[in-house]
Structures are given as structure tokens and as C-alpha cells.
Amino acid sequence: MIEIDGVSQVFQTSARQDHLALSNISLTIEDGAFVSILGPSGCGKSTLLYIVGGFVRPTAGVASMKGRAITGPGPDRGPVFQEFALFPWKSVLGNVMYGPRQQGIKRPDAEAQSRALIEMVGLKGFEDFYPKELSGGMKQRVALARTLAYHPEVLLMDEPFGALDAHTRTRLQNDLLNIWERDRKTVLFVTHSVEEAVFLSDKVVMMTRSPGRVREIIDIDLPRPRHRTELLLDPRYQKYIVEIERMFDDSGDDELR
Amino acid sequence: MLRRAAPLLVCLGLLVVWQLASLVLKSDSFPTALEAIRAIPVVLGDKDSLVNFAASLRRMAIGFAVGVAISIPLGLSMGRSRAVASLFNPLLMVIYPVPKAALMPIIMLWLGVGDISKTLVIFLGVSLPVIYHSFEGARAVEEKMLWSGAAMGLSSTQRLVRIVLPAALPEILTGCRTGLVLALITMITSEMIARQSGAGNILFNALDMGQYDTVFAMIIIVGAMGIVLDALFERLRARLVRWSEPQFDIPLSFS
Ligand SMILES: Nc1ncnc2c1ncn2[C@@H]1O[C@H](COP(=O)(O)OP(=O)(O)O)[C@@H](O)[C@H]1O
Ligand SMILES: [Mg+2]
Numbered sequence: 001m002i003e004i005d006g007v008s009q010v011f012q013t014s015a016r017q018d019h020l021a022l023s024n025i026s027l028t029i030e031d032g033a034f035v036s037i038l039g040p041s042g043c044g045k046s047t048l049l050y051i052v053g054g055f056v057r058p059t060a061g062v063a064s065m066k067g068r069a070i071t072g073p074g075p076d077r078g079p080v081f082q083e084f085a086l087f088p089w090k091s092v093l094g095n096v097m098y099g100p101r102q103q104g105i106k107r108p109d110a111e112a113q114s115r116a117l118i119e120m121v122g123l124k125g126f127e128d129f130y131p132k133e134l135s136g137g138m139k140q141r142v143a144l145a146r147t148l149a150y151h152p153e154v155l156l157m158d159e160p161f162g163a164l165d166a167h168t169r170t171r172l173q174n175d176l177l178n179i180w181e182r183d184r185k186t187v188l189f190v191t192h193s194v195e196e197a198v199f200l201s202d203k204v205v206m207m208t209r210s211p212g213r214v215r216e217i218i219d220i221d222l223p224r225p226r227h228r229t230e231l232l233l234d235p236r237y238q239k240y241i242v243e244i245e246r247m248f249d250d251s252g253d254d255e256l257r
Numbered sequence: 258m259l260r261r262a263a264p265l266l267v268c269l270g271l272l273v274v275w276q277l278a279s280l281v282l283k284s285d286s287f288p289t290a291l292e293a294i295r296a297i298p299v300v301l302g303d304k305d306s307l308v309n310f311a312a313s314l315r316r317m318a319i320g321f322a323v324g325v326a327i328s329i330p331l332g333l334s335m336g337r338s339r340a341v342a343s344l345f346n347p348l349l350m351v352i353y354p355v356p357k358a359a360l361m362p363i364i365m366l367w368l369g370v371g372d373i374s375k376t377l378v379i380f381l382g383v384s385l386p387v388i389y390h391s392f393e394g395a396r397a398v399e400e401k402m403l404w405s406g407a408a409m410g411l412s413s414t415q416r417l418v419r420i421v422l423p424a425a426l427p428e429i430l431t432g433c434r435t436g437l438v439l440a441l442i443t444m445i446t447s448e449m450i451a452r453q454s455g456a457g458n459i460l461f462n463a464l465d466m467g468q469y470d471t472v473f474a475m476i477i478i479v480g481a482m483g484i485v486l487d488a489l490f491e492r493l494r495a496r497l498v499r500w501s502e503p504q505f506d507i508p509l510s511f512s
Contacts, residue, residue, distance in 0.1 A: 081405070147408075
């Protein structure tokens with residue numbers, strides 16, 4: 001269980017001014033839940049994710065995991081960034097093997113596991129390719145496999161499909177759900193797409209415009225496994241989307257004051 | 258085919274121009290290309306001058322190796338740590354614009370005219386471009402890449418060695434390539450100033466004695482050495498950073 005308790009984040013801008021990015025966020029994420037953080041650009045979604053990852057220390061408040069305050073990054077929380085952040089000097093296999101090797105797993109074992117993961121994310125045959133030789137969608141698959149390879153308990157995904165074309169995006173969403181159904185890791189998923197949030201999540205955390213606060217938490221009560229084509233015809237799915245879309249439109253207008 | 262032959266054609270063209278110019282000018286201090294080329298085997302066949310070359314190359318190799326071994330970690334640390342950068346930056350700012358050969362008289366005064374002084378000058382010449390490029394390379398490393406490493410459990414030293422170093426390698430090697438050429442330049446200049454041994458010493462002794470064919474032969478030999486060293490290093494570099502090269506097709510043979 002991840003608990004975010006009264007977290008605020010102030011950044012110093014280059015002009016030496018204080019900028020409040022997150023304001024008093026409190027949130028609980030149950031084990032095994034797929035939770036999306038949804039909000040307009042600049043509302044502090046990434047910052048919140050970085051705080052849970054331990055990459056950024058909050059100015060106020062505490063984030064904790066399993067009752068222990070988060071003080072830095074660790075292999076129990078695996079990030080997948082929008083920018084992929086693959087190691088360009090390593091092949092696909094080398095990237096995926098990096099974490100297991102770091103954890104002291106012997107090369108043959110690490111390699112076997114990594115090959116299986118690469119196959120699972122649909123990149124069989126590309127093991128020896130370098131990141132520069134891959135498309136955006138393929139890079140994000142590698143990034144996901146690289147993170148899954150060291151078995152984090154929690155996946156922290158920051159708009160992982162944001163830079164991809166619509167078709168690739170849909171396919172990766174499906175693949176991510178399939179993988180998630182298999183081992184039910186806790187997922188904290190940042191997105192600015194209402195559809196994506198509803199399609200993937202058990203719970204959607206709607207944030208206000210900057211400075212980010214929690215505006216609403218919506219439980220998505222839709223059956224799993226989910227199939228896009230079935231959901232598109234499902235009135236409950238449509239209702240969630242419309243409801244959240246409306247909220248998004250007037251996102252925090254009265255809360256800006 | 259034409260691209261590979263191009264450097265050779267350029268050399269040949271220069272030699273032809275030289276030959277014609279020297280025939281026209283007919284000056285004692287300007288031997289023809291053929292005379293200079295004929296002097297090359299004489300120089301290279303002389304045991305004494307081979308000893309001198311070996312001494313030059315040894316100093317250059319040591320100066321370059323030590324320079325690179327110190328400059329890469331220093332540059333990378335400066336690029337990743339504000340504290341380290343502000344510690345060394347003032348020093349480098351002062352050293353950077355000073356021609357290293359101009360320091361030679363002082364260094365000679367303190368350390369004598371032997372190997373140590375000359376190697377030190379080469380070391381200084383190599384260090385600055387390597388530090389600078391390592392610094393820039395380290396600074397440009399994407400933060401998310403380091404975060405990914407941290408999440409896998411890499412300590413900050415491990416991240417410096419296993420993420421910053423390889424990620425900055427293309428930039429570092431660009432610095433090393435400049436450093437290699439500067440090593441050759443400072444090698445010759447140091448031997449011009451401290452005239453005691455080395456290729457630069459042969460060159461200037463020949464000049465003093467009016468042996469102009471030897472002077473020009475030496476210029477050709479040293480020039481060829483530079484070209485060969487640079488070409489070899491470029492091949493090594495291209496091999497090491499194949500993963501980073503954009504599919505970009507104009508090989509620049511100088512930088
Ligand atoms: N390192 C930083 N320094 C200063 N301001 C920052 C920094 N990181 C983020 N911010 C600011 O904090 C706000 C939230 O950023 P971010 O978390 O990236 O938003 P989101 O991911 O929702 O688009 C933005 O206004 C951004 O400009
Ligand atoms: Mg963001």
C-alpha cells in the first residue's frame with residue numbers, strides 16, 4: 001500500500017520565485033490496484049509520480065510505502081518514463097538484462113528471463129537492436145520490459161504512451177492490461193487522456209489545474225478483462241467518460257481562486 | 258572508391274604543386290618535393306634519429322594516457338556535481354587560454370629540460386579538451402536515465418561509471434581526438450623549446466645546419482604521423498560508439 005499524506009511541492013524557478021506545483025495531496029493506493037492520475041498539463045502529475053519514485057523529495061508531507069517513508073529510489077518501485085530513457089549503448093537485450101544483472105542474477109538466468117520478457121512485450125527478434133534502431137512504440141515496450149525485469153512491486157508510469165500514435169497507443173494499452181491481469185502489480189499511471197484513464201484503471205484520481213490538488217477520486221466499476229470494442233458499446237463506460245470529460249472541461253475553474 | 262582515394266589524391270596534388278613551385282623558385286631553402294622524399298629513408302634509416310622518434314612517441318603516449326586517465330573522471334565529475342565544477346572551474350579558466358608551450362620556459366626552469374617537462378606540457382595540452390568534452394558530455398546525460406539506474410539500485414558512483422561514462426562516451430572521444438592532435442603539436446613544440454631530444458629536435462637541428470631536405474623530410478614524416486594516428490583513432494572511436502552514430506554519411510576527417 002502506498003500512502004501519500006499531505007504532500008506539497010514548491011519549486012524555485014530560475015527567476016528565484018517560488019512556484020507551488022502540488023498542494024496538500026493525500027491519497028491511498030491499495031496493493032494490486034491500477035490507479036490513474038488524470039489532470040491537465042502542468043498540474044503536477046509527473047511531480048507526484050517522482051515523489052513516489054523517490055526521485056524528488058516533497059517540500060512538505062510524506063509519501064510512504066508499506067508504512068515506511070520513501071526517502072529515495074529503489075527496485076520495489078519501477079518507473080517507466082514518457083521519454084523512454086533507455087540506455088542507448090545497450091542493445092534491447094542489454095537494456096532488459098540491466099536490472100536483473102544489477103541485482104546479482106547470473107548472466108544465463110538473467111538472459112533467459114529477459115528474452116522471455118522481450119517476447120512477452122512483442123519484440124522477439126529485436127534482441128540485438130539498439131534503441132536508435134527502434135520506433136517510439138518499440139522503445140516504450142523495451143522500457144516496460146526493462147522495468148518489469150527487476151520485478152518491482154509497483155509500476156510508476158508517466159504518460160508512457162503519450163508520445164505514440166493512436167494505433168500504437170491502443171495496442172500498448174491492451175498489452176499493458178494483459179500483462180497486468182497476469183501478475184496484478186500495483187500500477188500508478190499518469191495520463192492526461194480521459195479515455196485511457198477509464199479504460200485502464202480501477203480508480204481515477206482527478207487533479208485540479210496548477211497548483212495540483214486532488215479534485216475527485218472516481219472508482220471505475222467495469223468488468224475485467226476489458227476489451228476496448230466491448231467497452232465502447234457499454235453505456236457505463238460511456239458515462240464514466242462523459243462525466244470525467246465534463247469535470248476536465250471546467251477543471252478547477254472555481255478552485256483557481 | 259573515390260572517397261577512400263580522395264585523401265591520397267590530395268596529398269599527391271600537394272606534392273605536385275610543391276614540386277612545380279620549388280622548380281620555379283629555385284631557392285636553396287626550398288628543396289623540391291622529390292629531394293625531400295628522397296631524404297625520408299635517410300632520416301628513418303639513421304639509428305640516432307630513430308632513438309629520437311622513439312623518445313618523442315614515448316613522451317606523447319605517456320602524456321596522452323595520463324591526461325586522458327585524469328581528465329575523463331574529472332570532467333565527468335564536474336559535469337554531474339556543481340561542487341566539483343565550482344572547485345575546478347576557476348583553475349581551468351585560467352589555464353585554458355594560455356598556450357601550453359608558453360609555460361615551457363617556467364616548467365623547464367623548475368623541472369629541467371628532460372622528459373618530465375616535455376611530458377607535462379603534452380599532458381596539459383591533452384587535458385583541457387578532454388576535460389571540456391567530458392564535462393559537456395556528462396552534463397547532457399538525460400536525468401531520467403540516471404533515475405532509471407537509481408531505481409535498479411545503482412549507487413551514485415556506479416551511476417557515474419556505468420551510466421554517465423558510456424552515455425557521454427561519444428562526446429568524450431571527440432575530446433580525446435582533439436587531445437591526440439594537440440599531443441602531437443605540443444610534443445613537437447616542447448622539443449623545439451627544450452632542444453635535447455626528439456623529433457622536434459632533429460627538425461630544428463637540421464634547420465640550423467641548413468639541411469633543408471632533412472627539414473622538409475621531417476615535416477612530411479611528422480605530418481604523416483599525425484594523419485595516421487588520427488585515422489587510427491577515428492576508426493577506434495567509430496567502432497566504440499557505433500550505437501550512437503546517426504545514419505549520417507559524411508565522414509569528417511578533421512574536427
Ligand atoms: N524541476 C522543476 N523546477 C521548477 N519547476 C518545475 C520543476 N518540475 C516541474 N516544475 C513545475 O511544476 C509544475 C508541475 O509540473 P509537472 O509535474 O511536470 O506537471 P505535469 O506532469 O502534470 O504536466 C509545472 O508548472 C512545472 O513547470
Ligand atoms: Mg508530466
